[in-house]
Amino acid sequence: MNRRAFLKAIGSAALLPILPRSLSASTNFRRHRPSDARWPSRSGWKQLDNAVGGNLIPVNFPLSVLKTDPGGAAAKRLSEDLKNPYYIGDQPGLTQTLGWVDAWATKPSVYAVAARNAQDIAQAVNFARENDLRLVVKGGGHSYQGTSNAPDSLLIWTRHMNDIAMHAAFVPQGCEHTLQPQPAVTLGAGTIGMQAYDAVTTKGGKYVQGGGCLTVGLAGLVQSGGFGSFSKHYGLAAGSLLEAEVVTADGNVRIANACTNPDLFWALKGGGGGSFGVMSKLTLRLHDLPEYFGVANFTIKAASDDAYRRLIREFVSFYRERLFNDNWGEQVHVNPDNKLVIKMNSQGLDPGQAKKVWQPFLNWVARSPHEYSLEGRVTIGSIPAQRWWDVQWWKEHWPEIAFPRNGNPLHALLDDGLLHLMRQPVFDFDQRPGVGANNAWWKGNTNEVATFWWGYESLWLPASLLENDAQQRLASALFASSRYSGVGLHFNKGLAGAPPKAIAGAKDAAMNPAVLTAFALAIAAAGQGPAYPEIPGHEPSVATGRKAAERVDLCMNQLRTVAGETGAYVSESNYFEKRWQQSYWGSNYSRLAEIKRKYDPDGLFFVHNGVGSEQWSADGFTRL
Numbered sequence: 045m046n047r048r049a050f051l052k053a054i055g056s057a058a059l060l061p062i063l064p065r066s067l068s069a070s071t072n073f074r075r076h077r078p079s080d081a082r083w084p085s086r087s088g089w090k091q092l093d094n095a096v097g098g099n100l101i102p103v104n105f106p107l108s109v110l111k112t113d114p115g116g117a118a119a120k121r122l123s124e125d126l127k128n129p130y131y132i133g134d135q136p137g138l139t140q141t142l143g144w145v146d147a148w149a150t151k152p153s154v155y156a157v158a159a160r161n162a163q164d165i166a167q168a169v170n171f172a173r174e175n176d177l178r179l180v181v182k183g184g185g186h187s188y189q190g191t192s193n194a195p196d197s198l199l200i201w202t203r204h205m206n207d208i209a210m211h212a213a214f215v216p217q218g219c220e221h222t223l224q225p226q227p228a229v230t231l232g233a234g235t236i237g238m239q240a241y242d243a244v245t246t247k248g249g250k251y252v253q254g255g256g257c258l259t260v261g262l263a264g265l266v267q268s269g270g271f272g273s274f275s276k277h278y279g280l281a282a283g284s285l286l287e288a289e290v291v292t293a294d295g296n297v298r299i300a301n302a303c304t305n306p307d308l309f310w311a312l313k314g315g316g317g318g319s320f321g322v323m324s325k326l327t328l329r330l331h332d333l334p335e336y337f338g339v340a341n342f343t344i345k346a347a348s349d350d351a352y353r354r355l356i357r358e359f360v361s362f363y364r365e366r367l368f369n370d371n372w373g374e375q376v377h378v379n380p381d382n383k384l385v386i387k388m389n390s391q392g393l394d395p396g397q398a399k400k401v402w403q404p405f406l407n408w409v410a411r412s413p414h415e416y417s418l419e420g421r422v423t424i425g426s427i428p429a430q431r432w433w434d435v436q437w438w439k440e441h442w443p444e445i446a447f448p449r450n451g452n453p454l455h456a457l458l459d460d461g462l463l464h465l466m467r468q469p470v471f472d473f474d475q476r477p478g479v480g481a482n483n484a485w486w487k488g489n490t491n492e493v494a495t496f497w498w499g500y501e502s503l504w505l506p507a508s509l510l511e512n513d514a515q516q517r518l519a520s521a522l523f524a525s526s527r528y529s530g531v532g533l534h535f536n537k538g539l540a541g542a543p544p545k546a547i548a549g550a551k552d553a554a555m556n557p558a559v560l561t562a563f564a565l566a567i568a569a570a571g572q573g574p575a576y577p578e579i580p581g582h583e584p585s586v587a588t589g590r591k592a593a594e595r596v597d598l599c600m601n602q603l604r605t606v607a608g609e610t611g612a613y614v615s616e617s618n619y620f621e622k623r624w625q626q627s628y629w630g631s632n633y634s635r636l637a638e639i640k641r642k643y644d645p646d647g648l649f650f651v652h653n654g655v656g657s658e659q660w661s662a663d664g665f666t667r668l
């Protein structure tokens with residue numbers, strides 16, 4: 045008997061109200077926009093506002109001023125503010141990425157609930173579900189794919205939910221008989237990396253796995269799996285998740301951990317943000333700090349293509365021998381101008397040990413002065429790990445860069461490696477009046493603020509490519525890829541070489557298992573500074589952008605020829621990712637889809653290329 049006949053036979057009219065919409069709705073179910081008659085009335089919105097303690101806010105679009113009064117003072121100020129990730133994060137109507145050619149451009153929601161707690165979130169979820177509204181969730185606003193904004197939607201904005209509580213001995217609810225108490229931190233859903241690092245490391249002397257970028261939201265990061273600079277040692281951010289408080293599509297506030305709703309818990313560990321519910325709090329395991337965190341920064345220019353080929357080949361072998369371990373993470377860039385740019389981070393090595401590691405490679409370079417030159421300074425050094433995110437410490441030890449004081453000499457006690465590190469300006473600061481002293485971000489992330497992307501792709505590189513008989517193939521592919529675009533090898537985003545504990549945490553997460561056997565995630569990307577459609581003088585360069593996207597694709601194709609279609613990191617990947625289900629989640633996808641059906645049968649939570657999004661139009665308004 046088919047479904048229609050079945051419903052008729054048992055009296056469908058009586059049954060319909062209790063069926064989930066996925067069964068009851070016609071296939072062309074559409075969510076309402078402000079222009080629709082069924083958009084909630086003023087009094088409906090007023091009720092929601094009352095229910096969330098007056099925290100329903102109409103959402104402005106800050107970029108409008110660039111159109112309406114481009115020469116005015118407000119537009120000038122905005123141009124400055126668009127360089128500041130904290131300013132952008134403070135705007136419910138903006139996102140850190142402004143858009144992507146032929147894909148999306150950021151748009152404000154109609155209203156936002158500036159949530160304070162799980163109850164506010166539940167009110168917003170219920171209101172959106174009952175009124176058939178498009179719902180969107182935003183924390184740190186760092187989605188490259190535009191998954192935290194949607195026009196004509198209701199936004200749940202967690203920015204101000206940033207309470208942080210440290211626990212000496214945390215046991216997830218319901219796990220009292222199965223798990224040992226352990227040090228942990230509970231973070232409100234709006235907490236960003238810098239806030240977590242300040243509380244946990246600077247003040248607390250412990251380590252929590254957040255992102256490398258200091259303004260990324262922890263809730264979004266954990267749901268994508270999430271990597272920080274030292275993930276080769278500590279593992280995925282999701283691997284440290286002990287418990288989450290989550291509002292599901294039915295408006296219930298649930299606990300998810302290894303013992304309570306364990307299926308939801310697993311899906312939240314890398315199944316993608318904005319798909320399974322709204323996290324209101326998350327509790328992450330704390331780890332011990334090593335004595336030192338450090339950097340190795342330098343650039344080698346090769347004099348010819350042949351010399352560059354040899355340099356890449358040498359680096360691959362050097363990486364395999366000396367750096368393929370949990371001491372070293374972050375990036376090496378293989379650039380089209382025959383420059384190899386080293387931007388690595390270390391953990392657990394003092395300045396002398398770190399220099400010793402690199403010496404053989406630097407010696408190799410020095411032996412061929414006609415073929416290779418070092419551009420700028422070689423910086424290899426370490427600082428006390430507890431000071432890594434301590435802005436005040438940096439200010440004190442870094443006087444002539446951060447706060448010029450008439451050429452004061454550097455701290456005489458610093459050793460040579462440290463001295464070099466100090467000479468690099470490492471932070472940019474939020475200069476708005478009255479903001480917190482910790483509103484700082486790594487300089488290296490500055491050029492990603494307010495970007496309009498042209499192309500962006502990632503690919504996990506399996507550790508088998510580091511075997512002796514594969515190294516030449518890898519080196520040749522890297523050289524070939526660099527003829528099209530610069531490519532970055534992010535060693536902390538592949539967990540081959542990580543300790544067993546980090547691997548175990550990642551195995552128990554929903555991310556594509558390819559991450560376990562990859563030594564690095566390769567990323568190629570191109571974009572332009574603040575740009576937005578229809579703003580004179582700031583329009584995205586569409587033709588240039590399309591060409592750049594082609595080159596990014598050709599670049600990554602060279603790597604695919606040796607790596608295969610291993611997969612991509614959901615949060616740092618192509619908007620137009622082919623076979624995205626397989627690419628982001630591999631063999632985990634069918635289990636994720638099942639969990640999605642269980643907790644969100646009507647698809648209230650929709651994001652581009654998220655679990656279950658196949659059933660919706662690209663804008664998330666129409667069921668297909």
Ligand SMILES: Cc1cc2nc3c(=O)[nH]c(=O)nc-3n(C[C@H](O)[C@H](O)[C@H](O)COP(=O)(O)OP(=O)(O)OC[C@H]3O[C@@H](n4cnc5c(N)ncnc54)[C@H](O)[C@@H]3O)c2cc1C
Pocket residue numbers: 140141180181182183184185186187188191192202233255256257259260261262263264265267268269270271272316317318319321322323324489492493615616651
């Ligand atoms: C400049 C930049 C640097 C980055 N650096 C890193 C890095 O070092 N390491 C790394 O692994 N990744 C990095 N990323 C990717 C980033 O981690 C992911 O995009 C992450 O999802 C961002 O989370 P967010 O809260 O900041 O962003 P948002 O855009 O607010 O959220 C991302 C997604 O998660 C959802 N979401 C957010 N909060 C919640 C919640 N409380 N409950 C349910 N869903 C929620 C949103 O709906 C959206 O779909 C970077 C991105 C940018 C733009």
